[in-house]
Amino acid sequence: MAYDAHDDGRRDFHFLYGRWAVQHRRLTARGVGSDDWDTFDGSSFTQGLMDGLCNVEENDFPDRGFQGVAFRSFDVARQVWSIHWVSSTDGLVQPPVHGRFERGVGLFYGEDLDGARPVQVRYRWDVIDAGRARWTQSFSYDDGQTWEDNWIMSFTRTA
Numbered sequence: 001m002a003y004d005a006h007d008d009g010r011r012d013f014h015f016l017y018g019r020w021a022v023q024h025r026r027l028t029a030r031g032v033g034s035d036d037w038d039t040f041d042g043s044s045f046t047q048g049l050m051d052g053l054c055n056v057e058e059n060d061f062p063d064r065g066f067q068g069v070a071f072r073s074f075d076v077a078r079q080v081w082s083i084h085w086v087s088s089t090d091g092l093v094q095p096p097v098h099g100r101f102e103r104g105v106g107l108f109y110g111e112d113l114d115g116a117r118p119v120q121v122r123y124r125w126d127v128i129d130a131g132r133a134r135w136t137q138s139f140s141y142d143d144g145q146t147w148e149d150n151w152i153m154s155f156t157r158t159a
Contacts, residue, residue: 009079010052012101013072015128019159020044022059027150030114031141040064044155083108083123097123104128120144131157 022044028036046057057070067088085094099108106125120140127134133155138147
């Protein structure tokens, strides 16, 4: 992703607009030192709203029988993105992560629960070019001292 010194950040997710095939790798058990990954395919479609201040990413996981939506909004004054996730398994809006892109890498942090266990959450966007992108979700169970990657989505553009 090329850096534009005149961009305040609202165009950061323009790379994701369109249709994608997505390969998912998701840990089967989080927070226990597992190295057992579930791999499956899906698809994604992202569209911008309000001239780039917001965008919606629809994800379909046909082999797993659920869907998800990421809704992103850009705070112009603070130049920070907020990202909310909703899964079709429960329909609930999850606690947001907040952050920005710097030098082509997007880092977003928040707090959530993994079951009943409090976790710090990190989303990382990297490996971004015209035809591919990668998103990684990581949890920290020790207030950010260590991080465990638990879901990796590798995007390949289809249209």
